[in-house]
Amino acid sequence: MRVIVFFDLPVLTLKNRRDYAHFRKYLIKSGFMMEQESVYSKLAPNSTVADSIIENVRKNKVDDGLIEALKVTEKQYNNIQFITGEKQHDVLDSDERLVIL
DSSP, X not given: OEEEEEEEOOOSSHHHHHHHHHHHHHHHHTTOEEEETTEEEEEXXXXXXXXXXXXXXXXXXXXXXXXXXXXXXXXXXXXXXXXXSOOOSSSOOSGGGOOOO
């Protein structure tokens, strides 16, 4: 499974910018990979873990803006069609690097 987080956060005030930076840093420290500027994804071994990842994102949400989360299977994720640009080949983003303890 993969959890994809989409967000659109305001950056008009100093507090908004701090909240944005804090949320983005949270995602990176939690193992999310940046797909696009406001789209991050993380691998999950199963739906239960994916649900807990989404719950942790919910706990670290900011007050303003829009944050959405989507669970997809690896098969669905691999069906992404690139309209413009190419897939980055220097990043290993498959479950090959997933270690379950």
